[in-house]
Amino acid sequence: MALRILGKDDAQDASQEVWVRVWKNIRNFRGESAFTTWLYRITVNTCLSLRQKEARRDERELRDEMPYLSEPTGGDADPEAAALNAERREQIEAALVHVRAEHRAALVLRHMEGLSYAEIADVLQVPDGTAKGWVSRGRAAMLVALAEQNGLHRKREAGG
């Protein structure tokens, strides 16, 4: 989770911080929510506090043309193989960094951790509508950033 929200450079520090917070707060866990929700909340809060300074800094502008992703080399018939491609993985990780922290957390919780909107709202401690809005904006911002990464990659390939 920390790896997906922060990238590999900061995930290690965040993981340690999460363990410390879990040990410190385990006695305060009253079972009002599922343990996993509580753990997600601590993880997300830790990641967001590490990312507070970068808020709004990196979000990509939406240009005149819509963002598109090129078809993977194997075609869409084999999406899994295309998705597992190392370059694609790097592009995703690089693009995630450009999504605003709260939107990124919501996006990761929804599309990578598979949480419902009610669960996301519970973890992020925001109303359901806000959680839905953050996922939606995160998804759009992610596509914009990913299309840019994809474009850069294609330019590099064309340039040799």
Added chain:
Amino acid sequence: MTPVAGVDRWEVLEKIGAYAAGELEGEDAREAEQQIFDRPDYRRLAESYARMLVMLSTLASEEVEAPEVVISYAIRRAYVSAFLRQAETFIGALGRSYLDALIYYFGLRPVRRESYGGGT
């Protein structure tokens, strides 16, 4: 094809994204479908979203191994925490024993009359 500007573009982007993620229902879903059918650029956008969502879920299904340093740190914390809990119990018990001994030594405990139920 009408170009879409500014804030509206984010709206379109989010709407097609919600459709691609299967989150639109009823009239909203039909409207998005119609737009995707009518406009090749929206169709391409929906395809791009679908690719991105597949990539995200595939990446999510990959196992993430915690770095060795994090695992050893967690184990160390567990040991330290268990040791401190034991030490707390031991020192507490030791302290109470000493206190009892002092109270007994100085005769501070009031004499308790015990009744064996034989009446007065």
